[in-house]
Structure formats: structure tokens, C-alpha cells
Amino acid sequence: MASTTDINWKIKNEFPKPDTSLRAIKTSVSQDGGVIVTGFAQNNETFALSKVLISAVLVSKDGIKISASKTELENVAAFSEKSFKLNFPKNISLASAENITAYYNFQQDLTFGSTGDDVKKLQEILKNEGFLTGEMNGNFDQITKNALIQYQKKAQISPASGSFGPKTRNYINVLKKPMPTPILQSIDLTKADSSKTEVYIEGIR
Structure with missing residues (x-):
């Protein structure tokens, strides 16, 4: 007869992590001028989750992680979702998109003596x-x-x-603006690239 020490008891931490997912993630500027990350956290399990942990990292255009934020959602029912919003320090802003338009859309001819x-x-x-x-x-x-x-x-x-x-x-x-070749490129750690935001989720039973 096997003793109790031979039984492979499953402790709580050995259960597989609950199946969760994210959708509609958006990095934008709030009304007060700060950067926010919003979206929905989904519980894909047949049971409720006591907590869902959400964290996000803002990344610069150079791929440098510049700021992080986290939040918790409580009591997320089975097969349901909850919205979330993460706030970041006010000194962080979104980098403007690269200008890939033409030099200038000239509409008229110009000759010697023209002005404007x-x-x-x-x-x-x-x-x-x-x-x-x-x-x-x-x-x-x-x-x-x-x-x-x-x-x-x-x-x-x-x-x-x-x-x-x-x-x-x-x-x-039809010409595009040439990108200058910087002698020394500075990295701005206060401007985030909205397309590079990293968001993580973890469900807790």
C-alpha cells in the first residue's frame, strides 16, 4: 500500500494558467494630454477568474522601453470580457508619424519674377x-x-x-522627402511609438 508521500499531490500553482486574451488594444492620448493604453481582457475559461492582471510597456521608435504601467480587473466571469485603461506619466507623449508625403503639391507654374x-x-x-x-x-x-x-x-x-x-x-x-543621415542620433525617451506598445495579460483563479 502506497503511503501518502507517494501520491503526486497537485498544488494550486501547478494548475495550467487560465486561458485569457486581449483585443482592441489602442495606444492614444487622453483628454488631459497623457498617454493611455486601452482594450479588453477576455476570460476564455468555463470558470470565473478572481483577478486578471494587465501590464503594458511603451516603446520608443528606436525600440527602447521607456515606461510601464499595470492594473487589475477583479471577478471576470466565465466567457466574458472587461475593458481596461492604463495611464502613463504626463511627461510621456506619442511620437508623430513619419512624413512620407511628397515634398510639396505644386499646382501652378513658376517663372522668373514669381513670388509666394x-x-x-x-x-x-x-x-x-x-x-x-x-x-x-x-x-x-x-x-x-x-x-x-x-x-x-x-x-x-x-x-x-x-x-x-x-x-x-x-x-x-512625386518625390518623397529624403531622410537625413544623422551624425549623432539622439534617443528621445519621452516619445512612444504607438505601434510598438507591448501588452501582457495573466489570469488568476
Whole structure:
């Protein structure tokens, strides 16, 4: 006859972890300006859970974990779900999305003597490309014209007349902003990338 010491008693911690899941996770900015993570915690078991633990980690665009928060949900019934909200320190904000739009949506032709914001945007592009050495003053002057001629030659836009017509306008309108090559990249530990948020869940019987 086997003694009681031979019986494989199951202690509470040896039970498999309850089946739980998350849905509708969203990282956003609250009305008071702080970052929050919201969603729903689901109990997929046939029995109620006394607690459900939720934790979230905010991550920067560089993949650095910058802040964490946690909360508890009590008495989650079988096959049910409860909403949750995690708050983060007010010094944390969401990083803005990368600008992948065109340089600028030019709608009109520009020639020597033209003025305005369109000219200034053109001058900005020419300066970024290394062709404009003068000021970005919004005046299509001779310096701007000479810079545009050099740009048109590089882009093989013919004729390279120094006038900003349909060919040059359409060419620039489909260009994307080049990403600068930083000499020393700084990591901002106060800006979180909403697409990189990590959320964890654990159910307790």
C-alpha cells in the first residue's frame, strides 16, 4: 500500500494558467494630454477568474522601453470580457508619424519674377539638394533660376530652362522627402511609438 508521500499531490500553482486574451488594444492620448493604453481582457475559461492582471510597456521608435504601467480587473466571469485603461506619466507623449508625403503639391507654374509660398517651397527643395546658395525669400530671382537650371540638368528634365513648368512640377510632386543621415542620433525617451506598445495579460483563479 502506497503511503501518502507517494501520491503526486497537485498544488494550486501547478494548475495550467487560465486561458485569457486581449483585443482592441489602442495606444492614444487622453483628454488631459497623457498617454493611455486601452482594450479588453477576455476570460476564455468555463470558470470565473478572481483577478486578471494587465501590464503594458511603451516603446520608443528606436525600440527602447521607456515606461510601464499595470492594473487589475477583479471577478471576470466565465466567457466574458472587461475593458481596461492604463495611464502613463504626463511627461510621456506619442511620437508623430513619419512624413512620407511628397515634398510639396505644386499646382501652378513658376517663372522668373514669381513670388509666394510656392516659390519658397521650391527654394527649400533646391537648397536641400545643394543647388541654391541664396536665401529662401519667396522671390523667384536670378539665383533661384540658376539653381533650378542645375536641378533640371541633374534630373534630366529637358529643356533645362530655369522655368518651373509642368515637367518639373510633376517630377517634384512625386518625390518623397529624403531622410537625413544623422551624425549623432539622439534617443528621445519621452516619445512612444504607438505601434510598438507591448501588452501582457495573466489570469488568476
